[in-house]
Structure formats: structure tokens, C-alpha cells
Amino acid sequence: MRSEALAVGVLGVGLMGDDHVERLVRRTAGARLVAVSDADPARAAAVAARHPQVRGIADPLDLVADPEVEAVLIASPGLVHEEQLLACIAHRKPTLCEKPLTMDAESAVRVMQAERAGGRPLVQVGFMRRFDPEYAAAKQLLDSGRLGRTLLLHNTHRNQQVPDTFGSEMIVRDSLVHEVDVARFLFGEEIAEVTVLGGLATRAAGDGVRDPLVALFRMAGGGLVTSEVFVNSQVGYEVRCEVVGERGTVVVGRNSAGLWTTTFDSLGAAGEHPPGGRWGGSVPPDFRVRFARAYDLEVQAWVDACRRGELVGPTSWDGYAATAVSSAALESLRSGLPVSVRLVHRESPS
Numbered sequence: 001m002r003s004e005a006l007a008v009g010v011l012g013v014g015l016m017g018d019d020h021v022e023r024l025v026r027r028t029a030g031a032r033l034v035a036v037s038d039a040d041p042a043r044a045a046a047v048a049a050r051h052p053q054v055r056g057i058a059d060p061l062d063l064v065a066d067p068e069v070e071a072v073l074i075a076s077p078g079l080v081h082e083e084q085l086l087a088c089i090a091h092r093k094p095t096l097c098e099k100p101l102t103m104d105a106e107s108a109v110r111v112m113q114a115e116r117a118g119g120r121p122l123v124q125v126g127f128m129r130r131f132d133p134e135y136a137a138a139k140q141l142l143d144s145g146r147l148g149r150t151l152l153l154h155n156t157h158r159n160q161q162v163p164d165t166f167g168s169e170m171i172v173r174d175s176l177v178h179e180v181d182v183a184r185f186l187f188g189e190e191i192a193e194v195t196v197l198g199g200l201a202t203r204a205a206g207d208g209v210r211d212p213l214v215a216l217f218r219m220a221g222g223g224l225v226t227s228e229v230f231v232n233s234q235v236g237y238e239v240r241c242e243v244v245g246e247r248g249t250v251v252v253g254r255n256s257a258g259l260w261t262t263t264f265d266s267l268g269a270a271g272e273h274p275p276g277g278r279w280g281g282s283v284p285p286d287f288r289v290r291f292a293r294a295y296d297l298e299v300q301a302w303v304d305a306c307r308r309g310e311l312v313g314p315t316s317w318d319g320y321a322a323t324a325v326s327s328a329a330l331e332s333l334r335s336g337l338p339v340s341v342r343l344v345h346r347e348s349p350s
Ligand code: ISE
Pocket: 159, 162, 174, 175, 178, 231, 287
């Protein structure tokens, strides 16, 4: 690994981008934040005022082209990701891009093609749950085969509230997209078909907004996934899941209790393996608190990989596949019918 710290620029310093700014400045080894840009110049100026070594650059594409910036973290709204990603790829700068990768499958394909034409993978997608110690432990347990074949996954995803601008499309593309990635990650296969239904909508949501939603995914291998997404639950940030295998279950996100498994041992007797501690405690207010450790590990892994000249974590293919599923989910939400997910042929990573 090279010895100098990686010079990072951040695009978008709203809620998430600002959180990453503090992470890069205070908690990430081997990185130095050198520049930020935001559609709202006051937000970029506020970061620069807090951190005098950081330059505010008005045009995001100038930040990407800036010779001092070696790697880019994109935390701007999904609508501008395609343009910003294509610029990063053109300048051959490794990029950590918050989800969603782009707003539709076609633009995600354009990003993959540009990356491929450049000859080396450059884009990591910010599906931070893969770095969460509990989700990662569940994945390891499933891969170990101890629970047998994975049959079902049940997800719960609640936010206390979201801004008025958050309509049904954002609930799918910005929130449900995490369950899309978790399903692909834990099963290790693609999603073949999606059904999304809105039922009674909470009065806390805006007019016509389908909140909560329930989604059903049929995995390519036949497994099933249910997901509740409720972004105006009023309570707090509750993200958990339960995986049902042929020989036991595992629960992620029971707050302070860590990973819970219930297995059927080889003699056929039921056995419980609580991790110690108790289920209970407080519900975190938002994702920055619940997934603080996951974000730290994600950004550190990205910085370390960039300094080694490598790429780790979810790729542009993962971002593309998730975007394609989101588009199918929106189609299903409109029609109430199951929609098949058709992915382009996967070329081997460059
Ligand atoms: C937000 O953008 C996130 O990524 C959070 O993890 C998710 O819970 C929230 O619903 C999204 O708006």
C-alpha cells in the first residue's frame, strides 16, 4: 500500500455527505479531505468554514477534474449520479457512490460500459449494510451452510419520517433498494420477479404516497423475500431482518442483542444460541446512528482499497441490478401485478 494519504473530494454535503465529511476528517485512516461541492453553495461553504484545509468548489465537475483530488465520494441526489460518475470514470478517479447508482437501468448500463471501456473497475456503490457487522456475520453463517439452504428472508425497514419531497418513487429507489441489495447479498443470487403493494397509507405521508409498502421478491433460485418499508413510522429507525434456512433461522437488528440464531442441531433437537445480552434498548433515531459502524467500515475499506489500487465491496453491477429491480418494483406498484426482472448479459468484470 502506498504511504501517502488519499486526497478525497466529496460531491453533495447534505445529510449523508456531511456525515461522510466528518467521517473522512475524524475517523478514516489514510485519507485527507481536500474539496467539497454542493448544489447549495452555502452548504459547501459551511464545510469549508469548519475545516479550513478543505476547498469549496462550485461546479461538481470541476471538483472531479481537480488535479489535487484523487478519489471522489458521491453523496449527491441520485438524479445527478450518472453525469458525476461518468466524469469520475473519464478522469479515472476511484469513486464511492451512494445508492441509488442511477435513476434507471439504461443509465446504469451506460456507467458500467464507461467503466469497462476504461479497463479497470472504479466504482464502489454505497450499500453500507454489507459492512454492518451483524449483516456480515449473517452472511458468513449462511455461507457456512450451518442453516442449510436459505428459504426465506423477511425485512423490516422503518424510518421515523422523511421530507415531504419523498414520494413513492423515492421510497422504492432510495429505501427499498437496501432490501433489494440485502436480498441479493444474503442469497448470493439475482432477483427474478417483484411484486409491490401499497395498502392503507399512513396519514403522516404526503397525498398519494404509498407508505407503508410491502414487497415480495422471488429469487432466481426460488427463495422468497418479504419487505415492509414504512418511512413515516413516527417511531424511529428500525431495520431488521430474519433469514429462514432449512435448519434454522438468524435475526439481524434486534438492537443491543447482536446476532440471534435458532438452529436445529444434527440430532434433530432444537437448540438456541443467544449471543448474550438481552433484546431491548432504544430505537435509534436514524440511519446515521444505526449504521455508523457500517459507514465507518465501508469508507475505510474503500480508502484502503484505493491506496492499494483495488476495488472492494458492491460494484457497479450490484448498483445496476438493484436499479433494474427498483424499476420493476415501481412498475408493479402501479399495476399491482408481479413484474419480471430482466438484466443485461453480465460481462466478466474488467
Ligand atoms: C436513506 O437515503 C437511506 O439510505 C437510509 O438507509 C434509508 O433508511 C432511508 O429510507 C433513505 O431515505
